Amino acid sequence: MLVVIANDLPPAVRGRMKLWFVEPRPNVFVSGVKDSVAKQVVQYLYEHCPEESGLMIFRRLPDTPGYEIRGLGDHNRQITEISGLQLVIEKQIEFL
Known part of the structure; x- marks a missing residue:
């Protein structure tokens, strides 16, 4: 299983992701691809997404x-x- 959360994806990458993944919310992608395919998808994302994409990838x-x-x-x-x-830290609490 692979879950990808992004702040913003380039249109070409987002279109390609929609081929492999379900997009339950904008820029949130979920798929049950095999582990070997998941590695290839992660590599593709690292090669084609700029730093501004803000990716967070969860891989089984x-x-x-x-x-x-x-x-x-x-x-x-x-x-x-x-x-x-x-x-993943959701919210940091500062103690006085």
Whole structure:
């Protein structure tokens, strides 16, 4: 499975993504492609998307923890790793 969230995609890339993915919301793409195809799609995105695209990619892995999170450019969320587990920080709370 592959989930791609973007701030903004080039029209050619977005059109191509619609061939492989369901787009439940604008610039949110979900697909159940095989792992080998998912690697090719991620490579395609990294080659054809500028930094302004703000990609966040969630890819299923056969190993623990079962997924990988990758980002490209300035996305709205921060990716962090705690004890080998990748997490997305939604909102940071500052303590006084």
